[in-house]
Amino acid sequence: MADQETITNLSELGEFALIDKLVKNVKIYNDSTLKAVGDDAAVIDHKDEQTLVSVDILCEGVHFDMTYCPLKHLGYKAAVVNFSDIYAMNGTPTQIVVGLGISSKYSVEAIEEIYRGIRLACDRYHVDLVGGDTTASKSGLFISITVIGKAKKEDIVYRDGAKPNDLLCVSGNLGAAYTGLLILEREKAAFMADPNMQPEFAGYDYILERQLKPEARRDIVEKLKEIKVKPTSMIDISDGLASEVLHLCKESKVGCMVYEDRIPMNQKTIQTAKDFNIVPSIAALNGGEDYELLFTVAQNDYEKVKDLDDVRIIGYMTADEGQANLITPDNHQIPIEAQGFKHF
Amino acid sequence: MADQETITNLSELGEFALIDKLVKNVKIYNDSTLKAVGDDAAVIDHKDEQTLVSVDILCEGVHFDMTYCPLKHLGYKAAVVNFSDIYAMNGTPTQIVVGLGISSKYSVEAIEEIYRGIRLACDRYHVDLVGGDTTASKSGLFISITVIGKAKKEDIVYRDGAKPNDLLCVSGNLGAAYTGLLILEREKAAFMADPNMQPEFAGYDYILERQLKPEARRDIVEKLKEIKVKPTSMIDISDGLASEVLHLCKESKVGCMVYEDRIPMNQKTIQTAKDFNIVPSIAALNGGEDYELLFTVAQNDYEKVKDLDDVRIIGYMTADEGQANLITPDNHQIPIEAQGFKHF
Numbered sequence: 001m002a003d004q005e006t007i008t009n010l011s012e013l014g015e016f017a018l019i020d021k022l023v024k025n026v027k028i029y030n031d032s033t034l035k036a037v038g039d040d041a042a043v044i045d046h047k048d049e050q051t052l053v054s055v056d057i058l059c060e061g062v063h064f065d066m067t068y069c070p071l072k073h074l075g076y077k078a079a080v081v082n083f084s085d086i087y088a089m090n091g092t093p094t095q096i097v098v099g100l101g102i103s104s105k106y107s108v109e110a111i112e113e114i115y116r117g118i119r120l121a122c123d124r125y126h127v128d129l130v131g132g133d134t135t136a137s138k139s140g141l142f143i144s145i146t147v148i149g150k151a152k153k154e155d156i157v158y159r160d161g162a163k164p165n166d167l168l169c170v171s172g173n174l175g176a177a178y179t180g181l182l183i184l185e186r187e188k189a190a191f192m193a194d195p196n197m198q199p200e201f202a203g204y205d206y207i208l209e210r211q212l213k214p215e216a217r218r219d220i221v222e223k224l225k226e227i228k229v230k231p232t233s234m235i236d237i238s239d240g241l242a243s244e245v246l247h248l249c250k251e252s253k254v255g256c257m258v259y260e261d262r263i264p265m266n267q268k269t270i271q272t273a274k275d276f277n278i279v280p281s282i283a284a285l286n287g288g289e290d291y292e293l294l295f296t297v298a299q300n301d302y303e304k305v306k307d308l309d310d311v312r313i314i315g316y317m318t319a320d321e322g323q324a325n326l327i328t329p330d331n332h333q334i335p336i337e338a339q340g341f342k343h344f
Numbered sequence: 345m346a347d348q349e350t351i352t353n354l355s356e357l358g359e360f361a362l363i364d365k366l367v368k369n370v371k372i373y374n375d376s377t378l379k380a381v382g383d384d385a386a387v388i389d390h391k392d393e394q395t396l397v398s399v400d401i402l403c404e405g406v407h408f409d410m411t412y413c414p415l416k417h418l419g420y421k422a423a424v425v426n427f428s429d430i431y432a433m434n435g436t437p438t439q440i441v442v443g444l445g446i447s448s449k450y451s452v453e454a455i456e457e458i459y460r461g462i463r464l465a466c467d468r469y470h471v472d473l474v475g476g477d478t479t480a481s482k483s484g485l486f487i488s489i490t491v492i493g494k495a496k497k498e499d500i501v502y503r504d505g506a507k508p509n510d511l512l513c514v515s516g517n518l519g520a521a522y523t524g525l526l527i528l529e530r531e532k533a534a535f536m537a538d539p540n541m542q543p544e545f546a547g548y549d550y551i552l553e554r555q556l557k558p559e560a561r562r563d564i565v566e567k568l569k570e571i572k573v574k575p576t577s578m579i580d581i582s583d584g585l586a587s588e589v590l591h592l593c594k595e596s597k598v599g600c601m602v603y604e605d606r607i608p609m610n611q612k613t614i615q616t617a618k619d620f621n622i623v624p625s626i627a628a629l630n631g632g633e634d635y636e637l638l639f640t641v642a643q644n645d646y647e648k649v650k651d652l653d654d655v656r657i658i659g660y661m662t663a664d665e666g667q668a669n670l671i672t673p674d675n676h677q678i679p680i681e682a683q684g685f686k687h688f
Contacts, residue, residue: 062481137486146490
């Protein structure tokens with residue numbers, strides 16, 4: 001949280017002094033960043049590479065809850081989920097612009113704390129913060145981040161390239177962020193009922209961190225390049241495995257088979273889901289915000305990916321357009337169905 | 345406003361159907377747009393030109409009031425104010441990504457109406473809508489637009505290039521958007537007091553349109569190119585003339601003299617300001633949202649710009665760093681002071 005000793009009202013400081021404060025420690029990592037903050041627009045030189053651009057919004061009370069989400073983590077997450085979109089194109093994020101809407105109840109220090117998180121993410125992933133707009137909102141806080149990335153034309157991986165018989169792969173493990181959220185919400189409810197109660201977070205570090213401070217899988221994209229595997233299609237898992245599998249099937253005009261017992265899950269995720277009477281694979285299929293990568297590779301690449309660290313083959317693509325099925329351990333086929341708009 | 349006959353709840357339609365609906369009529373104007381909506385990121389190919397990027401946010405209850413702001417105009421304005429940032433760099437806007445946060449009280453038709461306005465702006469300015477994120481907000485509506493533009497390296501005009509003795513020029517006329525807002529707020533107050541009262545907007549069309557549906561000055565940027573004048577510095581007027589003059593002075597490390605009686609104002613703006621007991625030049629200096637261009641040119645270009653249609657020379661730059669002065673008609677010097685953060 002913000003430093004509790006100094007609380008400055010937004011109106012005291014003034015807009016231009018605030019902007020100076022927010023951007024003064026910004027480092028520049030990319031040669032392509034010719035002009036960062038401080039003019040009507042940033043200037044980016046991508047020469048013969050192609051520019052990728054994506055936007056993601058996080059809203060208070062919808063995507064995060066100020067009761068348990070530290071502002072610095074919030075800034076970090078807002079940046080990282082955008083980087084994830086660029087990695088999911090097999091590209092490299094290079095610049096971000098930040099839109100911040102914030103009600104006057106927040107202090108200057110609160111905004112600085114959010115920016116501290118954004119800058120930390122930029123430092124870790126070597127992305128340049130090149131512009132922004134900070135404004136008042138009538139109520140609540142929202143962050144809108146647009147990320148710019150680059151990639152060679154021949155390296156870009158779209159969602160529409162999966163072919164029948166391609167192998168379906170996923171990085172890391174799924175459902176962790178969602179079960180982390182279940183713990184946060186349980187402890188919030190307990191705290192609401194009895195403000196003297198201490199929250200019980202011990203032992204849940206892993207899934208809490210997956211929810212509050214996710215990472216983007218740059219390492220997976222780099223590894224695949226090292227072993228010379230270019231996925232035929234790729235997407236990041238923000239809405240849950242089910243949703244993303246359906247996106248790949250729809251865009252690539254194929255179907256797929258996903259083996260339920262191949263879906264990678266952490267032991268703590270499985271245990272927590274069970275504690276909440278949720279079938280663990282449902283947490284992976286419908287719980288969002290894992291930011292792992294889901295991708296397909298040609299059968300020819302099987303030998304290269306089968307033992308790849310932190311990558312699991314969970315199924316294969318079929319010629320049955322739009323038919324995405326889950327194969328249960330007892331060999332039943334269940335159609336995979338879309339979620340979406342859970343926030344509305 | 346949205347078609348009143350069909351009202352669809354957001355939750356009925358579902359996220360993916362909504363996205364399909366919003367982007368189905370999107371036309372692509374730029375060769376550089378290789379991939380628009382529909383993947384993790386858009387793909388843009390700017391070859392040997394440089395990429396410009398800027399973001400602007402509009403929030404309900406802060407930047408617009410749903411009582412009098414038609415949704416289509418709102419979408420149009422949100423797009424155009426971003427294009428304006430790219431023109432202010434002497435560039436050409438080419439792509440936008442749209443972030444929309446919207447409370448569940450809004451219908452699908454309302455969102456479509458906003459997008460209709462955004463698309464209209466894109467059609468007029470030949471900008472491609474290449475991505476977006478639409479999400480629920482706890483309350484109210486906000487729009488965050490990031491614009492990507494292009495320019496040849498040698499064409500880009502920054503804020504920091506003004507030199508002493510350069511001429512200070514402004515396009516169009518100032519204060520109109522602000523006086524338009526005064527009228528809207530007066531009629532809203534009257535309506536609140538007596539809902540049976542009809543608002544009196546007759547005769548105010550020009551200033552109301554300047555407030556509700558501003559245009560970006562692409563024409564000025566094109567004209568300057570035609571007559572081979574490259575401004576030494578440029579900025580668009582979003583916060584009022586005073587603020588923008590100070591930006592140019594600060595970034596260029598110069599001072600300036602602005603002649604009050606040279607500030608271009610429309611007759612309706614002057615009359616309306618007077619009706620509200622506001623000195624007209626104050627409306628120009630401190631009233632925002634005109635989206636005219638403020639720029640400096642070298643003395644050598646005087647002959648070229650002096651008769652340029654819809655451009656007025658209002659003063660000149662000096663070597664007195666940071667000293668921006670207004671010269672009144674009776675030859676008094678008044679320091680120009682910053683506004684900013686009026687929203688907080």
